[in-house]
Amino acid sequence: MHFVDAKGILTGSGGHFGMNIYRGCTHGCIYCDSRSKCYQFTHPFEDIEVKQNAPELLDAALKSKRKKCMIGTGAMSDPYMHCEEDLWLTRRCLEIILKNGFGAAIQTKSDRILRDIDLLSEINRSAKCVVQMTLTTWDDDLCQILEPNVCNTKRRIEVLEEMKKREIPTVVWLTPILPFINDTEENITAILNECVRVGVKGIIDFGMGLTLREGNREYYYAALDKHFPGLKERYIRRYGTAYELPSPKARELTALFQRICKENGILSSPEDCFRFMDDLPEKYPQMSIFDL
Numbered sequence: 001m002h003f004v005d006a007k008g009i010l011t012g013s014g015g016h017f018g019m020n021i022y023r024g025c026t027h028g029c030i031y032c033d034s035r036s037k038c039y040q041f042t043h044p045f046e047d048i049e050v051k052q053n054a055p056e057l058l059d060a061a062l063k064s065k066r067k068k069c070m071i072g073t074g075a076m077s078d079p080y081m082h083c084e085e086d087l088w089l090t091r092r093c094l095e096i097i098l099k100n101g102f103g104a105a106i107q108t109k110s111d112r113i114l115r116d117i118d119l120l121s122e123i124n125r126s127a128k129c130v131v132q133m134t135l136t137t138w139d140d141d142l143c144q145i146l147e148p149n150v151c152n153t154k155r156r157i158e159v160l161e162e163m164k165k166r167e168i169p170t171v172v173w174l175t176p177i178l179p180f181i182n183d184t185e186e187n188i189t190a191i192l193n194e195c196v197r198v199g200v201k202g203i204i205d206f207g208m209g210l211t212l213r214e215g216n217r218e219y220y221y222a223a224l225d226k227h228f229p230g231l232k233e234r235y236i237r238r239y240g241t242a243y244e245l246p247s248p249k250a251r252e253l254t255a256l257f258q259r260i261c262k263e264n265g266i267l268s269s270p271e272d273c274f275r276f277m278d279d280l281p282e283k284y285p286q287m288s289i290f291d292l
Contacts, residue, residue: 001047170199
């Protein structure tokens with residue numbers, strides 16, 4: 001872990017802005033796209049770059065904006081990785097979002113987000129808060145291989161359940177689905193049934209597969225050699241050096257996914273999910289003092 005003073009914290013335009021408080025990650029997910037060389041990391045991926053002045057930069061940026069909007073975080077680096085336990089930068093940024101009357105959309109795999117559920121609830125009362133949780137693998141043993149340094153899917157479901165109790169809307173990222181590994185009907189059905197049970201607002205799927213490019217491909221293939229001997233060669237024969245690697249079962253799994261979402265009123269297209277997460281109504285429903 002090393003500390004830097006960033007020049008800026010928000011990226012985006014119009015009504016969509018995002019921030020990454022950290023660069024790199026310690027979750028160790030074998031498929032992580034953020035390892036790709038196109039992101040130009042100049043340090044080892046697990047040597048987390050900490051933008052120590054992120055709260056000050058965010059406060060200045062939000063004060064300068066005339067119109068309130070949603071502020072996203074977690075697209076590149078999880079805001080609740082291990083170092084957040086000691087640094088509390090994510091919480092400080094959430095406090096600034098609340099103070100300035102903006103909304104928050106947070107993506108994570110970690111149950112550390114429960115530490116800040118009080119703050120997330122306050123943001124959702126005053127503006128809007130959406131918690132996004134990535135779910136890929138129902139089997140605990142397989143999950144430990146694919147996502148070794150973070151809580152398993154069943155624990156993440158418990159997080160979603162806690163958010164439901166606080167009436168904080170949730171969106172699930174059902175991605176990536178790895179060919180020949182977690183691309184089974186049993187896996188997808190188990191995850192979707194739990195999403196229905198805990199009342200998620202939407203589920204994002206990008207076609208039941210994964211993407212590989214220079215940087216993350218090499219890391220992923222090394223993990224396959226370690227945990228699934230012979231599978232790398234099967235990938236190379238089928239996909240070559242393609243960027244998009246759809247599961248051979250993509251059509252059937254997508255049909256299953258869309259059917260369950262439709263039957264239960266869950267948003268199922270990325271466009272609809274992003275539209276919901278980006279939207280900050282001028283008069284977001286809030287509880288009155290008479291509802292307390």
